[in-house]
Amino acid sequence: MSFADIKEKLNAKFQNLNLEFSSFRDNDRVLVPSSDLFEILSYLKTTFCFDMLIDLSAADYLHLQGATHRYGVWYALLNVENGERLIVKSHLDDPDPRLSSVYDLWKGADWMEREVYDMYGIEFEGHPDLRRILLPDEFVAFPLRKDYPLRGMGERHNFQSVIRSES
Amino acid sequence: MPLNLADAIPDTSSPEREFLWTLNFGPQHPATHTTLRLILTLDGEVVVHAIPDIGFLHSGFEKLGEHLDFNQYVTIVDRMNYISPVSNEISWHHAVEKLLDIDLTPRCKYIRTIFAELMRIHDHLVCCGAAALDLGAFTAFLYAFNLREKINDISEVASGQRFHPSYTRVGGLLCDVDDVWITKVRAFIKLFYAAYADLMKLLQRNRIFVDRTRGVGVLTKEEAINRSATGPIARASGVTRDLRKDQPYLAYKDFDFKVVCSTEGDCYARFLVRMEEMVQSIKIITQAIENIPSGPINIDVNSKFVVPNQMSVYRSIEGLIQHFELHMTNRQLETPKEEIYAATESPNGELGFYIVSDGSGVAYRARTRPPSFIHFSLFPHLIVGHQISDIPAVLGSINIIAAELDR
Numbered sequence: 001m002s003f004a005d006i007k008e009k010l011n012a013k014f015q016n017l018n019l020e021f022s023s024f025r026d027n028d029r030v031l032v033p034s035s036d037l038f039e040i041l042s043y044l045k046t047t048f049c050f051d052m053l054i055d056l057s058a059a060d061y062l063h064l065q066g067a068t069h070r071y072g073v074w075y076a077l078l079n080v081e082n083g084e085r086l087i088v089k090s091h092l093d094d095p096d097p098r099l100s101s102v103y104d105l106w107k108g109a110d111w112m113e114r115e116v117y118d119m120y121g122i123e124f125e126g127h128p129d130l131r132r133i134l135l136p137d138e139f140v141a142f143p144l145r146k147d148y149p150l151r152g153m154g155e156r157h158n159f160q161s162v163i164r165s166e167s
Numbered sequence: 168m169p170l171n172l173a174d175a176i177p178d179t180s181s182p183e184r185e186f187l188w189t190l191n192f193g194p195q196h197p198a199t200h201t202t203l204r205l206i207l208t209l210d211g212e213v214v215v216h217a218i219p220d221i222g223f224l225h226s227g228f229e230k231l232g233e234h235l236d237f238n239q240y241v242t243i244v245d246r247m248n249y250i251s252p253v254s255n256e257i258s259w260h261h262a263v264e265k266l267l268d269i270d271l272t273p274r275c276k277y278i279r280t281i282f283a284e285l286m287r288i289h290d291h292l293v294c295c296g297a298a299a300l301d302l303g304a305f306t307a308f309l310y311a312f313n314l315r316e317k318i319n320d321i322s323e324v325a326s327g328q329r330f331h332p333s334y335t336r337v338g339g340l341l342c343d344v345d346d347v348w349i350t351k352v353r354a355f356i357k358l359f360y361a362a363y364a365d366l367m368k369l370l371q372r373n374r375i376f377v378d379r380t381r382g383v384g385v386l387t388k389e390e391a392i393n394r395s396a397t398g399p400i401a402r403a404s405g406v407t408r409d410l411r412k413d414q415p416y417l418a419y420k421d422f423d424f425k426v427v428c429s430t431e432g433d434c435y436a437r438f439l440v441r442m443e444e445m446v447q448s449i450k451i452i453t454q455a456i457e458n459i460p461s462g463p464i465n466i467d468v469n470s471k472f473v474v475p476n477q478m479s480v481y482r483s484i485e486g487l488i489q490h491f492e493l494h495m496t497n498r499q500l501e502t503p504k505e506e507i508y509a510a511t512e513s514p515n516g517e518l519g520f521y522i523v524s525d526g527s528g529v530a531y532r533a534r535t536r537p538p539s540f541i542h543f544s545l546f547p548h549l550i551v552g553h554q555i556s557d558i559p560a561v562l563g564s565i566n567i568i569a570a571e572l573d574r
Contacts, residue, residue: 024505024506025268025507025509026265027508051392051393053395054519054536055519055521055534055536057521059534060532064523064525072523074506076519080392083408083413083414087508107393107394108394108541108544110544111540111541111543111544112395115540129175131171131172131175132171132222133221134221134222134574136222137171137172143230144230150231150233150234
């Protein structure tokens with residue numbers, strides 16, 4: 001199933017959604033609205049057998065010139081049988097960036113979604129265990145957002161250390 | 168609603184679950200090698216539920232990637248999987264070069280291929296050696312580490328650094344290799360088979376080792392696919408994917424090698440797959456080292472992507488200008504305003520980089536797809552139903568590198 005076939009079938013199935021297809025080098029991409037993301041991903045999984053979620057991550061486009069949305073979340077899919085790949089991307093905006101979790105489709109999304117939540121504060125509805133993964137639970141900021149400074153906001157200096165007698 | 172760690176730990180206070188107890192494993196524990204923490208719920212010695220708590224080594228690599236240029240960031244990438252550093256460098260620059268549409272010179276491709284395979288052997292040696300060490304086989308570990316030292320020597324000869332060579336550059340390499348390097352690689356090939364035979368003799372039919380790894384931590388093919396496993400872990404479960412064959416990058420299509428697979432999916436299968444992959448790697452190195460093409464290691468200076476050598480910087484105005492252009496922070500590389508995902512087959516699995524470029528020489532977003540991170544998420548499912556003493560066996564077989572896990 002080539003990219004052209006995927007394009008044709010997706011366009012036929014989701015006529016009213018105005019999906020944007022693009023290719024760059026060997027990457028085939030489709031940009032979809034965030035509200036229909038789950039439906040499209042599950043359609044891709046069942047129809048085109050994209051049975052592995054290779055990568056799931058996000059970017060903050062706050063300072064990118066010409067960007068129309070704040071966040072972008074991408075899903076890199078792989079068809080294990082024939083090695084075909086597709087990147088599905090979706091845009092999100094403040095104040096309440098949220099997506100539906102794809103944990104039900106690919107269990108591998110578990111930690112990847114937690115990492116995106118940890119770093120960007122994008123919430124995944126329906127994720128069974130959405131909590132911070134790399135940073136401590138007490139952390140309040142989302143450090144990979146572009147408005148978070150490289151050197152942090154003083155968390156390191158104000159970190160409460162617990163000494164033995166107090167523990 | 169976001170939870171915290173305390174909410175995730177199963178409650179063992181109710182009368183019908185009273186027989187369960189909770190054990191904190193790590194973050195400082197000899198079997199975890201680096202800083203991993205597990206919160207285990209146990210029934211006697213059997214693991215009922217495991218929660219990994221990671222992030223102790225989180226040092227913001229991806230944030231740094233947004234502030235360092237494509238050549239500088241290689242020193243950080245190096246430190247992700249520190250037991251196969253050059254693999255990470257190759258993967259990072261593979262993504263950058265795909266973004267810039269650079270086709271490397273044949274000599275550079277060969278040298279990078281040899282390095283990538285040396286690093287695969289390095290990684291698998293440490294992984295198998297340490298896995299055996301955790302199960303009490305100290306001798307095998309020493310044989311593996313002894314051989315590993317030779318690979319560090321080879322890195323040193325090529326780049327001047329044993330452990331974190333930072334050897335690749337956009338469009339080429341730090342410097343060319345010399346005859347000493349080639350002699351060292353040839354000597355290594357000879358040494359390898361002897362050491363490999365020793366390792367196999369010590370472990371393959373070692374009753375304790377086999378008893379503790381066979382049937383432990385079984386990952387089925389369906390689970391491996393569904394949970395995004397790649398590399399030797401997926402191949403040990405019967406997923407026949409290898410990026411070196413699927414999307415041949417560097418010089419891989421010139422060489423004859425096999426993709427090593429197994430169908431068992433247990434710790435022992437993963438050990439065997441890694442051991443056999445080393446043999447395939449040494450096969451690639453043997454073919455490559457005798458056929459390194461001559462010519463430059465860097466692409467043409469006129470492409471404006473590659474830092475010119477010292478001679479042309481000091482002796483020619485074009486070289487001087489380009490050196491200036493690439494190193495001044497307000498100039499740097501010109502990149503297309505695009506996004507790209509590119510991956511290579513690192514020893515641990517698919518190591519990918521997703522670069523969002525804003526047109527400058529610094530990535531706007533440099534996402535790493537770390538295999539260790541994804542493989543560690545398998546761990547709670549592999550260990551359930553096994554005993555505490557199986558934890559080192561499973562941890563060792565999925566080869567968790569905490570620096571890559573936490574980045």
